[in-house]
Amino acid sequence: MNKKVRILSLVIMGFLAVASCGKKDPKVGEPAEVNQTVNDSETPSETVDNVLVIEGNDQMQFNKTELKALAGKPIKLTLKHVGKIPKEAMGHNLVILQEGTDEAAFAAKAINAKDTDYIPASEKASIVAHTKLLGGGEEDTIEFTIDKKGTYNFLCTFPGHVAMMKGTLIVE
Structure with a gap:
């Protein structure tokens, strides 16, 4: 009995490892997924309009690690x-931090903020x-303005996600 449980555990762990690391191949006749590279975040229309879209998936990854926007203009960001x-x-979630904020210290406080959706x-x-x-399957759109040019870190504050789900918003 104990041997069967060990074998089943190994099979399940192996399946999870393969499923979480693999990339889904598009089916024949289906277009391949778009917006998977960091360079896609640099398209002129996104920067000029300050309309940003970023995706998070079940493998704890954002599809972009860099976003760009113009200072002093409203930014519309959809997660x-x-x-x-x-x-x-x-x-x-996606939390944009003020410049100079200690990301690790912020994330450590966020872990204990379950009642406020991990926003301390x-x-x-x-x-x-x-x-x-x-x-x-859900999405949220927020609107805000950043007047000061600079580099602002963003991250997901769900426990354990900050290790893989973070990036920078460059405001020019």
Whole structure:
């Protein structure tokens, strides 16, 4: 009995490892996915219009690690959770931090802020803007303005996600 449990555990762990690391190949006749590279975030229309779209998936990844916007103009940012897992197990948000904020210290405080969707109330002054916590298939759009040019870090504050789900918003 114990041997069967071990073998089953190994099979399940192997399946999860393969499923979480692999990239889904498009089916014949289907177009391949677009917007998978960092360079896609640099398209002129996104910067000029300050309309930004970023996706989070069930493999704890944003599809972009760099976003660009123009200072002093309204920014419209949409986060799409393109996965299927509910937010209780694989929630994603996007929090843009003020320049100079200690990302690790912020994330450590966020872990204990479950009641406020992992947005620590004590750190409001460190936040430029943030989306809601989303589950698979959900999306949220926020609008905000950043007047000062600079580089602003963004991250997902769901416990454990900051290690893989972070990037920079460059305001020019």
